[in-house]
Amino acid sequence: MGVAVVLLLVVLLLAVAGLATAARRRGARSHGPDGTLRTPQAAGPPREGDGLGTKVRALFGGGVADDTWRRLEDLLVRADVGPVAAGDIVARVRADFRAGADPADVLRDELVAVLGDDEPLRLPPGALGVILVVGVNGSGKTTTIGKLASRLAGEGKRVSLAASDTFRAAAGEQLDVWATRAGAHIVAQARGADPGAVAFDAVKSASARGADVLIVDTAGRLHTRQPLMDELSKVKRVIEKAGAKVVETLLVLDAQTGQNGIAQARAFTEAAEVTGVVLTKMDGSAKGGIVLAVREELGVPVRFVGVGENVGDLEAFDGRAFADRLLAG
Ligand code: GDP
Numbered sequence: 001m002g003v004a005v006v007l008l009l010v011v012l013l014l015a016v017a018g019l020a021t022a023a024r025r026r027g028a029r030s031h032g033p034d035g036t037l038r039t040p041q042a043a044g045p046p047r048e049g050d051g052l053g054t055k056v057r058a059l060f061g062g063g064v065a066d067d068t069w070r071r072l073e074d075l076l077v078r079a080d081v082g083p084v085a086a087g088d089i090v091a092r093v094r095a096d097f098r099a100g101a102d103p104a105d106v107l108r109d110e111l112v113a114v115l116g117d118d119e120p121l122r123l124p125p126g127a128l129g130v131i132l133v134v135g136v137n138g139s140g141k142t143t144t145i146g147k148l149a150s151r152l153a154g155e156g157k158r159v160s161l162a163a164s165d166t167f168r169a170a171a172g173e174q175l176d177v178w179a180t181r182a183g184a185h186i187v188a189q190a191r192g193a194d195p196g197a198v199a200f201d202a203v204k205s206a207s208a209r210g211a212d213v214l215i216v217d218t219a220g221r222l223h224t225r226q227p228l229m230d231e232l233s234k235v236k237r238v239i240e241k242a243g244a245k246v247v248e249t250l251l252v253l254d255a256q257t258g259q260n261g262i263a264q265a266r267a268f269t270e271a272a273e274v275t276g277v278v279l280t281k282m283d284g285s286a287k288g289g290i291v292l293a294v295r296e297e298l299g300v301p302v303r304f305v306g307v308g309e310n311v312g313d314l315e316a317f318d319g320r321a322f323a324d325r326l327l328a329g
Pocket of ligand 1: 136141280
């Protein structure tokens, strides 16, 4: 009897000691140095599975079910590809997909096909080519003009700028700083001046200087205000009256605006015959899926991608690299 009681006590003591050790181990794992709760999963390296490509493979993992195509469409819409473009792309993936194929690869091929070949700017040799730059305030218009001016100057072109955004306070001054950085000549007038008059003067001055390119800044009009959009058309007419040709109208779109960017693109396309898009702020977390919507619904190519705030942070658009990034997420 006495031996049994001693044995029972020993077993109980060992059990209590074991529980205490386990609790200590758990405590060490569950709190970070700052005292916040951490799980081993969150503390470890990022898991595979966050990117669109991995999600697509997971979706097809158990074979193609009734709702697979609808769920693929949802994945694309969540990556900022508009609903119309998502529907079109999924219809084509569905037509091309064969059992055993990697669905992410099939999707990638469709994305590349939608984005089309990279299209450089069309600048006329030996004549002044005018680039009109449009977009809402804050999209990165002024910064993009500065980067583009510097890029073209680096290619040996003589570049002039027209500060036709006479509406926003300090827009002219901001552009002036970029003109200095890029080594470009700038024509500006006082705030509140007629944007068309600035553009007219700028064409005359650029022609007299033998410039190759004139980049015209325009006010960051809200696309919902019709009279302001009409002004854009007027600036374009004035430039042509001054004897120059608008060879490109670039729409600057912030990659982070998501679906709203499609509405902007549609309105600007109607007002100003947009010939290309510059997608800014791609150095952030945005994947830029909006570009597929713009390309698919409006047929406008992407020309450049903004990847930072510095003068060199403008890259020529590369459809394949873009599709890879979207899938890698
Ligand atoms: P605007 O009102 O359209 O002329 O826009 P701005 O050119 O003044 O740009 C608005 C803000 O976006 C500024 O703080 C810029 O530095 C920033 N910005 C513009 N392009 C980029 C880009 O590609 N990447 C990042 N990170 N910021 C950008």
